[in-house]
Amino acid sequence: MKRVLFLYYSHSGHTEKMILAAAEGVREAGSEAIVRKTLDARREDLVNCDAVIMGTGNYFQKESGMFRDYWDRYDYDWLKMKKEIGIKPYAWVVSAGVGGDACIATVDNLMKQLNFRRVFPTVVAFEDPTTDDLVNCRKLGRQMAELAPAADYVDLDPPKKSGRWKWPPKMRVIAWKGIGAEVAHGWGDPLAQEVGSKLIVTSDESASNCFRHIKAGRFHYTTGARVETGQMLTAEGEYADREGGPFPVCAVWAQSKNNAGFMVRGDSPIKEIYDVKPGTRLASLAGNPASRNIVEGLLAWAKVSPADIKWIEHKSYADTVRSVIEGRTDLAFAMPLSPVVAEAEKQSGGIRWLEMNAEKDPEGAKRFHEVDPMEGFGVMFVGVPSCIGKWGIVGTHLMLAHRDTDRILVYRTVSWLHRHYDVIKDRHEKLKWANLETVLAELKQTFLPVHEGLRQTLKEEGVWTNALEERSQANAALVDRYCEAYQECIDTADERGIPVRAENPAWVDLWEGYKKEKALPPLRPFEGL
Ligand SMILES: Cc1cc2nc3c(=O)[nH]c(=O)nc-3n(C[C@H](O)[C@H](O)[C@H](O)COP(=O)(O)O)c2cc1C
Incomplete structure (x- = not known):
């Protein structure tokens, strides 16, 4: 007592x-x-x-x-x-x-x-x-x-030459263009207004650019789903250049949840996952290994070899969806909240989603996870009416910051978000997930360390446990290993005159080889705590 x-x-x-x-x-x-x-x-x-x-x-x-x-x-x-x-x-x-x-x-x-x-x-x-x-x-x-x-305790007001701690005059968020930026305004506007700061939301279409800006310290916050954050930390694909690649990124809060799934035309003979057979025409998106991974996960669930599929290459995501409606492709991975899916839903006959019910078919889900361990399954809740209530891929977008971001700023931001959940939850449909419950659920699974400002808030809420502490420290240690290895590898490339560019195979080979040499384990979500 x-x-x-x-x-x-x-x-x-x-x-x-x-x-x-x-x-x-x-x-x-x-x-x-x-x-x-x-x-x-x-x-x-x-x-x-x-x-x-x-x-x-x-x-x-x-x-x-x-x-x-x-x-x-x-x-x-x-x-x-x-x-x-x-x-x-x-x-x-x-x-x-x-x-x-x-x-x-x-x-x-x-x-x-x-x-x-x-x-x-x-x-x-x-x-x-x-x-x-x-x-x-x-x-x-x-x-x-x-x-x-x-x-x-974190000292919330450490003595500084400049006097008392103050909110920064500008609070900078880099967000995905469209919904990401809307959501950032949803929580950031009332916060900035109350604390007398100016909210700057800059949007970018590419997740890798958002991370580059955070790495360079130009912004306080961004958001990330598991897949993109994992790709950044392991410097895969477009992330593998000098400004990209791993840096000590930390979980700050939960910003939203998202869902996605596999879409067919309303009149398609494909009614369930096991109707996907050799010869099925599947949309593949050029240069997007993450979405290809998900599709191959579905094939593992359906017990069909990727070699037996008729792959239809597309240049843009919107094209993959349109191609299903126009009958050029049978099946595409799609996001129910995207405008192109809303457009597709309005066509006569509409669209349907393949049930990915991991509870009813745990073996199928397990096969999926052997190919793509990053995704979780759940009931879809946001997007076109046809998806609501169907099982799909459900994931959390965490709010993220560089480890060096002022811990007091993060603490105050997080405390504010937590205390003002009632204010922000109705400001965007996605913000109903920006709460303690979502944060705690994701922290049980994430491979990211927890920012000190969030850690402090969770302590004050009485929900910070030894298990969370140990997990966060282990996550931080692995992230640090990636950061060090990446820098060492860049140094080696510089010595050998190999340009560090994502599209340079010599550099990509060097980095992939270096990861193996250093025995860096892949980043995987945990099943729980
Ligand atoms: C003489 C006097 C001076 C005050 N000066 C200020 C002030 O400078 N700034 C302010 O925000 N409120 C000021 N107030 C308002 C009080 O802070 C406010 O009434 C408060 O509720 C008083 O709390 P208490 O009755 O529990 O002592 C002042 C009130 C009085 C009576």
Whole structure:
């Protein structure tokens, strides 16, 4: 059980309501709340507690004078008692007219000197706290009671020459063109508006370019599905050039889920996967090994050899879909949310999707995974009406950042997204997946390490486990091995005068050989934790 000390002053009772709600939260979590107005508090109170929640009104952009009184009385003693106090977490509730929590800076500074670590975003009420404010206070109390031992906390406000931590003036996101950019605006606009930052969303059609920009540190966030992220880390195909290839990328949050499947024309004799037979005409997309992999996975499920298939080459994804409708191809891998599929659905006779029910046919799904282990199966939920409720390929798009991205920025972004899920979930149909549940489900499977800012949030939520810690560290170690090997291989190529370009077979051979020589294991999703 924790002892949480509440230290506050309140003239009109606004701050007091917040403090009492937070104290209820502490008690709900089975811990002890010691509630003290500053005038009644004793110096030992700070020693005899595990965590502190402080509260004050904003008076002339400072803490209330009565609140400050406590510190004025004991200031010299505090410094002597520093050792006895040890490292402890603390948080704030503030009631203000218009000035927000600008009033806590002086005491914050003192807390830092005393080795306290500020752990949760401050709950700020505008004058009399609303019901929502009080719910947030209660939650703060609960979270504080459930927090792990302090030595492990990220210092949310490390001393900097430039003063207090601030949101960057511009928050930069690089997103896939179209839906990716819309989704980024969905979560990013309200966040940027609230914190006084400007959201810049740049879109690019290629996932590999998005990663290149993140690698170069030009953007804070992007998103990635398993396949593309895996290709980047192992520098496959178009990723294998000097600016591309592996870098220490980390999971930050879940942005969305996506689904895809295999589409036939409404009148096709192919009703289920096992109707795919030698001679079936299958769409193949030039230069896209990932989609070819998926198609070969389907063939493994259907027990048909790729050699017996009539492959119809296409130059663009849209063409693969149109070719099914026009009867040039029998079957194509397609994304139900794409405009070209919506167009196809409107044709007379419409389209159908082959059920990929991994629960009903686990052996078939297993054969698929032997060829393409990156994909997961599930019930499709987004896109043209014909796909909804059918089993297809379902995957999570994680929000990603470079490991070196400011951990406080990531922590604050993630905390904001988590706390404002109710605000963002309806801003785009995909954002209903941008929540803790999706993050936790994907972290059980991903080969990516967890960014320190997300790790901190998960700790505060009480859901960070030893198993997650170990998995994340092991993932980070493997990502580091890839990064080092890639750089070494580029150095070797430079020495030998081999141009490092994705379309240069000499370079690709060198890198593929190097991976084998270094015994780098492939990146695979895990079945669980
Ligand atoms: C004398 C006085 C000065 C104030 N100065 C500020 C201020 O500078 N900025 C601000 O945001 N609110 C200011 N306020 C508003 C208070 O912060 C607000 O009423 C708050 O709810 C008071 O909390 P309390 O009653 O729990 O002490 C001021 C209020 C008073 C009475």
